[in-house]
Amino acid sequence: MSQKLKVGIVGGTGMVGQRFVQLLDQHPWFEVTAIAASAGSAGKTYVESVQNRWKLDTPIPEAVKNIVVQDASKVEEVASGVDFVFCAVDMPKKEIQALEEAYAKTGTPVVSNNSAHRWTPDVPMVIPEINPDHLEVIEAQRKRLGTTTGFIAVKPNCSIQSYVPALHALREFNPTTVVASTYQAISGAGKNFTDWPDMLDNVIPYIGGEEEKSEQEPLRIWGSVENGEVVKASSPHITTQCIRVPVTDGHLATVFVKFDNKPSKEDILARWSEFQGRPQELGLPSAPKQFITYFEEENRPQTKLDRDIEKGMGVSVGRLREDSLYDFKFVGLSHNTLRGAAGGAVLIAELLKAEGYIQAK
């Protein structure tokens, strides 16, 4: 009998759901045993449901092809076949909040890709290398939900992963002001060039809601757990512009930063190359060996060349130099659907298992 934890993917037919299916194929700890989606997909096999809309360049894994898609709203039924679920659904915020809480209340941990619970005070929003300590808030959440095993944990927005890791490694120098402009891939909108031909030869200077998330979510990541709630940090002051650019995958950011204690360029490069987080210490299966990679070449990182570094789970930086208005400027890059979406959520689940929060039922 398999020793792997049984996992369900709620929203498994969608773009992020397909990434979960891809990443979990042959995963050493987790095995997909259930896939759920809207009532329209329920009852079909997974292959029937996605064959005309499979968006990835690897084939649909054999192990999931014949799984019969379940109706995600039949919570007890889906939850009874799994130890925990990933969730990535396109529904109104209140409905997602209710759906995720319903799964958690059955005693089933929910690792969510959705933004619905990112500001629920007792729900941890985690980048495993940065704030694994926020998992301690789960105890308070379990009390509120009336369960000893279920809970919800979420990942932050994909945009922030292109600059927050690099800034985090420099927190000892107290960054006070950050200006970040993000150049974001079309897969972040769940699209490719066939779905969105207007993006060819084009740049769109607006992504709804993205700038607020990009400015506020880092403060929650850098916040602290107090009395069963995550309290956001009060600094640095972050301002952003988020721009949609014609690339398939990969969010690139240009970043300006001012510090209280200005480091030297050598200090910064050393902190980036030395940075290790809890996933590296624990040797989690999806953890990049080198979380932050600095490129010396002046024309790197490039979205197309460098987004897949460390299987899309690493972060690239380059072009570090002093600035005439700020202390330093640099460029950052991360893969939005791997580190920024499904891969980031799988890493959270691995951390939750390693820390004892997710177990076989």
Ligand SMILES: NC(=O)c1ccc[n+]([C@@H]2O[C@H](COP(=O)([O-])OP(=O)(O)OC[C@H]3O[C@@H](n4cnc5c(N)ncnc54)[C@H](OP(=O)(O)O)[C@@H]3O)[C@@H](O)[C@H]2O)c1
């Ligand atoms: N795309 C990205 O890069 C990205 C990055 C970060 C976060 N996200 C977030 O991840 C979530 C999913 O995004 P996506 O791009 O994967 O969306 P998507 O491709 O539109 O897929 C949506 C999924 O939700 C399911 N769904 C829709 N209505 C439902 C309902 N009433 N009940 C149950 N399931 C329902 C769909 O099932 P059917 O196939 O049956 O319709 C499908 O599985 C969203 O919250 C999005 O904001 C996306």
